[in-house]
Structures are given as structure tokens and as C-alpha cells.
Amino acid sequence: MKRIAWIPLVLAVIVASIVVEAQQAAAPDLILTNGKIITVDDQFSIAQAVAVRGDRIIAVGTNADINKLAGASTRRVDLRGKAVVPGMIDNHAHFQEEGAYWDLELRFDGVETRKRALELLKAKAAATPNGGWVYNFGGWSPDQFSDDKKPFTRDELDKVVSDHPVFLQFTRSQEYLNSKAIDMLGLEKSTEPWIERDAKGRATGIMGVAGREKIVDAAAFLDAPNGGKANLPMDVIVASQKVMLKDLAKAGLTASGGQCLWNDLYRQFQREGTASMRFFCFNTVTTGGRGAGALEKQIAELPTLKYHDGDEWIDNSNYGERFPGGGGGDVIAPGPEPIASQEVWDAWGRFGLAAAKASIPVQLHTVTEKAIDAQLDQVEKIAKEVNIRPLRWAFMHMEAVTVPQLERMKKLNMFLALNPRPVISGGLLHRIQGDKAFAMPAMREIQASGIMWGFGTDAFEVNQYRPFQMLYFAVTGKMVGGTVINTHTITREQALIAHTRSNAYLFFRENDLGSIQPGRLADMVVMDKDYLTVPADQIKDIKSVMTIVGGRIAYDAATEPATSTR
Numbered sequence: 001m002k003r004i005a006w007i008p009l010v011l012a013v014i015v016a017s018i019v020v021e022a023q024q025a026a027a028p029d030l031i032l033t034n035g036k037i038i039t040v041d042d043q044f045s046i047a048q049a050v051a052v053r054g055d056r057i058i059a060v061g062t063n064a065d066i067n068k069l070a071g072a073s074t075r076r077v078d079l080r081g082k083a084v085v086p087g088m089i090d091n092h093a094h095f096q097e098e099g100a101y102w103d104l105e106l107r108f109d110g111v112e113t114r115k116r117a118l119e120l121l122k123a124k125a126a127a128t129p130n131g132g133w134v135y136n137f138g139g140w141s142p143d144q145f146s147d148d149k150k151p152f153t154r155d156e157l158d159k160v161v162s163d164h165p166v167f168l169q170f171t172r173s174q175e176y177l178n179s180k181a182i183d184m185l186g187l188e189k190s191t192e193p194w195i196e197r198d199a200k201g202r203a204t205g206i207m208g209v210a211g212r213e214k215i216v217d218a219a220a221f222l223d224a225p226n227g228g229k230a231n232l233p234m235d236v237i238v239a240s241q242k243v244m245l246k247d248l249a250k251a252g253l254t255a256s257g258g259q260c261l262w263n264d265l266y267r268q269f270q271r272e273g274t275a276s277m278r279f280f281c282f283n284t285v286t287t288g289g290r291g292a293g294a295l296e297k298q299i300a301e302l303p304t305l306k307y308h309d310g311d312e313w314i315d316n317s318n319y320g321e322r323f324p325g326g327g328g329g330d331v332i333a334p335g336p337e338p339i340a341s342q343e344v345w346d347a348w349g350r351f352g353l354a355a356a357k358a359s360i361p362v363q364l365h366t367v368t369e370k371a372i373d374a375q376l377d378q379v380e381k382i383a384k385e386v387n388i389r390p391l392r393w394a395f396m397h398m399e400a401v402t403v404p405q406l407e408r409m410k411k412l413n414m415f416l417a418l419n420p421r422p423v424i425s426g427g428l429l430h431r432i433q434g435d436k437a438f439a440m441p442a443m444r445e446i447q448a449s450g451i452m453w454g455f456g457t458d459a460f461e462v463n464q465y466r467p468f469q470m471l472y473f474a475v476t477g478k479m480v481g482g483t484v485i486n487t488h489t490i491t492r493e494q495a496l497i498a499h500t501r502s503n504a505y506l507f508f509r510e511n512d513l514g515s516i517q518p519g520r521l522a523d524m525v526v527m528d529k530d531y532l533t534v535p536a537d538q539i540k541d542i543k544s545v546m547t548i549v550g551g552r553i554a555y556d557a558a559t560e561p562a563t564s565t566r
Contacts, residue, residue: 241269
């Protein structure tokens with residue numbers, strides 16, 4: 001009888017133990033409290049705290065509400081009043097490609113003075129062994145320097161670096177070489193018209209854009225075809241990609257779209273638990289060639305392409321960035337825009353119709369007003385045969401888009417993936433386009449149109465990669481270095497939405513990314529300054545003190561040493 005009397009007590013202890021274990025299992029792994037959580041949800045709500053379990057956000061609310069959820073094993077982070085935003089999404093960049101040599105290349109992202117650029121050049125040369133090339137493939141312009149905007153000459157570069165060949169590319173406009181590079185490539189004796197010379201016939205070190213490919217091929221920095229994989233030792237590539245990932249996390253970037261060249265390597269990082277960037281990849285036909293039958297073969301391949309077949313780290317999201325056929329120019333290219341024939345535009349339309357019939361989402365490269373019109377003409381024809389509205393077709397770059405074109409795109413439920421190169425090339429744009437450049441892109445009109453749109457950079461060659469530099473441009477109209485080059489600015493809230501929630505929609509990930517809400521992936525950036533209240537001119541200087549990707553702390557300024565001088 002005494003033994004039977006003990007049974008209810010034992011059962012009660014067992015049940016209590018099970019309840020405690022269940023509560024602990026349901027407790028968050030991480031909570032952030034005492035902060036300003038800028039959720040970027042539909043109401044642009046502001047909260048105090050957020051809780052994460054696994055790779056997902058499970059609760060957002062007050063300090064009291066979130067603290068109640070914590071268990072014995074929950075990691076607690078006291079934000080001490082710091083503001084938090086969703087992880088930044090770049091809708092179009094070339095990070096996997098650039099990552100292969102990120103740590104080898106000299107870059108001037110966010111560098112505002114010529115003095116600082118030359119200091120970085122000197123330091124890079126000192127760190128480059130065996131008299132090797134010091135090179136830079138773009139993503140900057142002399143116009144971003146507040147102290148001196150002139151092109152670099154060989155004589156100036158020689159004073160800084162004379163024992164290494166130097167190649168610096170001003171995005172799609174000029175290249176600058178020192179004497180060592182000119183001598184190694186035999187350019188002093190060359191008769192190429194793109195070699196600028198002084199009154200005595202001596203090469204100045206300034207090369208025209210037409211010479212870019214010949215110089216790069218002759219120098220053989222990477223042995224990489226345009227847009228292809230760099231031919232470098234694999235250990236160099238792995239180390240360089242990891243440095244890039246740290247720099248991207250430090251910048252607050254957690255996801256991007258574009259060409260994916262190293263997916264196997266990034267799957268390895270994922271298995272290791274070191275992945276910190278989500279990639280939403282272009283998936284395109286592999287059939288190439290020209291002439292009779294080439295287009296038909298490409299069209300025949302379209303139904304075999306698969307999309308949204310990956311996971312939250314790597315996924316095929318769009319066809320990009322060009323259809324076969326078509327044409328068009330560039331707003332930063334001098335001279336008249338080349339005019340494509342109707343025949344090649346009709347070929348573009350045939351391919352586009354086949355893509356629509358295969359239910360393929362696309363992101364399409366287009367820049368000038370004429371090219372946008374020509375592509376819209378074709379898309380409107382396609383839409384008469386296939387409903388493309390669910391496919392979220394997008395036009396990208398778009399510096400020259402007009403209000404009437406926006407209205408046409410809106411009727412098609414198109415997305416505008418804006419990649420504003422004036423962030424670094426605003427001076428060049430104004431020299432070519434004049435005052436029209438103040439509305440290139442017309443961000444205020446784009447926002448007012450009601451069309452869905454988001455920000456990307458198209459980094460690395462044609463732009464810098466830092467999202468807060470982009471947000472600074474959107475809010476102030478100023479390029480790197482502080483010159484006002486755009487007067488059609490938008491609000492801080494609108495700009496932040498464009499770099500987060502809107503881009504999640506483009507990749508069909510609006511239920512996973514782009515906002516801080518229960519159920520979303522836990523991608524967040526803790527900032528050293530409050531984006532919503534800091535003086536506008538300081539937006540570009542905002543830095544992450546902690547970047548969280550999928551619930552894992554990918555960057556923590558308090559514990560991790562600097563890995564890059566960029």
C-alpha cells in the first residue's frame with residue numbers, strides 16, 4: 001500500500017521533468033534585447049527585442065516579452081540601444097566570380113580621397129611578392145575623390161610604385177598603368193589608338209577603354225575569360241572567398257543575386273557551417289554558337305532549365321541577364337547609341353516567348369531609354385500570349401528609365417532591379433548626359449509609380465559593393481566623395497525597403513527574407529549608428545557591429561580581428 005501511495009508522486013516528478021525539458025527545447029537559442037529592431041515589415045514596425053531558434057526568428061516584441069522566452073541555454077545579447085535591420089540583399093552582383101581573387105585585387109570601395117587610394121596602392125604593392133602585378137578591375141572612378149579628380153598618370157603612379165607593374169581600371173572608361181606595366185606590355189612602341197600620348201609622343205599611362213581586354217589578356221593576371229572562372233590555385237581561391245565573405249558580412253550583406261560560378265565550394269562552406277551569404281543564381285541555356293539553328297537549339301533547351309530547386313543558401317532564381325538577340329547602348333558610353341535591327345529584336349522576342357511558356361522568371365539587362373522601349377515592346381507582345389504576371393519578370397540596371405515606361409511595366413507586374421552605377425561614376429555620367437543625369441535613375445518617380453523595385457550594385461567591376469553607401473546615395477543624391485549627382489532622392493525608409501524586403505520578393509523569398517518577423521530566416525545586422533536617425537551624410541559610414549545569418553553570428557566586431565583593409 002505504501003508503494004502504491006508513492007506512484008502519484010513519482011508520476012508527478014516525471015511529468016514535471018518532461019514539461020521542463022519541453023520548455024527548454026522550445027526556448028530560443030538566441031535573444032537580442034534592449035535595442036531598436038527596425039523590422040521592415042509591412043507596417044515598418046519598431047520593436048525592442050527578437051528571439052531566434054535554429055535559423056528562424058520565432059518572436060519579435062518588447063524586452064519583457066522576449067526575456068520570458070529565454071531558457072537556461074539561451075544566448076543573450078544586450079544591444080545597449082543599438083539599432084538592428086534585416087540583412088541586406090543585393091539583387092545583382094558578381095560576388096562568387098570576384099571572390100576567387102578578392103584578396104588579391106586592390107579595391108577602392110568607399111575610398112573618398114586620392115591620398116587614401118595611393119596609400120592603399122603602396123601598401124598592396126608592399127604585400128605583393130616577387131614584383132607581381134598590382135591590379136584593380138574597377139568598381140571606382142577618379143570622380144569619387146574629393147581632393148583630386150584627375151586621371152592617374154604613369155608619372156604619378158611611378159612615384160608610389162615603381163618596382164611592380166600597376167593596372168587600375170576606371171570602370172568602363174579608362175585604364176591607368178605605371179611605367180613598369182607599360183614596359184612589360186610593350187605599349188610604348190605600340191601604335192594602338194587607345195594609348196594616350198603626350199606632345200612628345202610618350203605614353204601617359206592613360207589607356208582608352210577599347211584597350212582593356214588586350215591589356216588584361218596580355219598581362220594574364222588570372223587567365224580568366226570574361227565572366228569566367230579565374231585559373232588560380234584552389235587553396236588561393238578558397239582563402240580569398242573566405243576573406244570576401246567576412247568583408248560582405250562586415251558590410252551587412254547577407255544575400256545576393258547573379259551569376260554563380262563556385263556553387264560546389266559554397267556548398268562545402270555550408271556543410272562546414274561557415275556559409276554567410278545566400279546566393280540566388282542565374283540559370284541560363286548552355287547552348288551557344290551563332291548562325292543557322294543556334295537560336296532554335298537555345299529555345300529547345302529552355303524547358304529543361306529548373307528554378308527554385310535549391311535551398312535557402314543557394315537557389316536558381318532567375319534567367320539572366322540577356323536573351324539572345326536585341327541590342328542597345330550604355331548611358332556612360334560616348335557617341336550615338338547603336339541601333340539594332342527589327343530582325344534581332346524579333347529573335348529576342350521569340351526566345352522570350354519560349355521562356356514565358358516554360359514559366360521561367362527572368363532578370364534582363366537594359367540601360368538606355370531606347371533599349372527599354374524595344375524590350376518592353378517585345379514583352380508586351382509576349383504578354384498577349386502568356387500571362388507573365390506570376391513570373392515576376394524584371395528589368396535591371398535602368399538608369400534611363402522613364403515614367404511612361406514604368407507605367408507599362410507596372411501593367412505587366414514587372415520588377416525593376418535598379419543598379420545605380422552613378423554611385424561611383426556620377427561624374428562620368430554628367431559629362432556624357434549633362435543635366436539629364438540628375439534624374440538617372442529617377443528614384444523618386446520610380447517609388448511614386450507603385451512598381452515593385454529594389455537595389456543592387458552589379459559589383460564588382462562597375463560599382464562598389466557596400467549597401468550603406470547605396471542607401472546614402474539614395475537619400476542624399478551624393479556619389480562617393482560627396483558630390484551631388486542625383487536630385488531625385490527618396491526617404492530612408494523607402495531606400496531600406498528597396499535593399500531588403502523588395503529584393504526578397506524578386507527572388508520569391510518574401511516569406512523567408514527581407515524583414516524581421518516570426519517565421520523569417522534570422523538574417524540581421526546590428527549597426528553602430530541608427531540608420532533612421534543618424535545625419536544623412538553619415539549613412540555611408542554605418543558599419544555592422546554584428547551580422548547574423550541564419551541565426552549564426554557571422555561577424556562580430558567585438559571578437560573578430562579585421563581581415564581586410566578595404
